[in-house]
């Protein structure tokens with residue numbers, strides 16, 4: 001891949017207890033919806049989702065996320081932090097427009113890219129952390145739970161709300177959720193399509209920490225990644241793999257079947273109708289604001 005390396009100085013003087021550092025921006029020429037930077041001092045990469053207004057995950061954004069993750073691993077970064085450029089939305093989840101009245105080839109590529117992105121993030125060799133600085137419904141929660149650590153800002157929401165849209169959270173969405181939330185809480189919440197407030201999410205273990213600012217969230221993620229500094233990276237990666245291999249193999253072996261189930265479900269007229277009504281509701285709400 002053709003990676004452009006630019007060196008960009010970032011003054012951290014406004015952040016207490018932090019020495020001056022630099023970040024390298026590594027970005028592919030086509031990067032449109034993401035910013036990817038590596039802190040030269042810590043070796044930690046930050047992937048910032050930047051697809052206004054709500055970072056909904058379309059095919060292009062998913063592809064860029066995959067490229068960033070690959071860059072972080074190829075460049076032997078110490079870890080990866082995922083965050084958002086928005087002040088109120090981490091990501092609104094999958095772009096509903098990819099699934100509403102979709103084109104055949106595009107929707108297949110979209111779902112396949114989502115599967116790949118999830119497997120690469122969930123199975124990543126390097127430590128991963130989510131600085132959740134806004135709402136994280138459905139696909140947003142999927143990204144957060146694929147990471148090893150989550151810190152969230154107050155008064156936002158996170159969860160798997162698919163049933164409220166008339167769709168179903170696939171098994172692999174649920175499996176990562178089950179890593180962090182007790183089974184009974186998960187079953188009740190996901191069948192109800194519940195979105196947890198930050199405080200509720202912290203209470204059930206869906207997020208590990210709550211802080212007030214994005215800077216504090218990034219610092220917490222750095223702290224988590226830094227906690228592995230005395231651990232052999234190879235031993236760490238293999239140990240992580242032991243915890244995650246089952247879900248990864250399950251999806252890898254069922255990729256085509258998973259795609260067909262997805263297509264079968266979203267192409268049902270009743271599901272298309274429900275999605276249309278949901279989208280209309282979002283648009284009406286957006287116009288009122």
Ligand SMILES: CCCCCCCC/C=C\C/C=C/C(=O)SCCNC(=O)CCNC(=O)[C@H](O)C(C)(C)COP(=O)(O)OP(=O)(O)OC[C@H]1O[C@@H](n2cnc3c(N)ncnc32)[C@H](O)[C@@H]1OP(=O)(O)O
Pocket residue numbers: 053054056088089091092093094095096097135137138139140161162165167168169170171261262265266279282283284285286287289
């Ligand atoms: C038996 C097994 C079967 C398995 C089958 C598998 C099938 C499963 C298929 C898919 C799984 C789906 C996963 C998903 O992620 S679906 C997406 C779920 N996301 C949501 O429900 C969130 C919807 N959005 C919101 O609630 C809000 O936008 C917000 C809280 C995130 C942010 O609020 P606010 O800042 O007030 O923004 P607006 O609501 O005003 O929105 C601005 C603008 O953006 C549009 N929009 C919002 N979300 C989405 C989205 N997910 N996709 C596309 N577009 C979105 C919204 O419509 C507004 O548009 P505008 O009016 O044109 O400006």
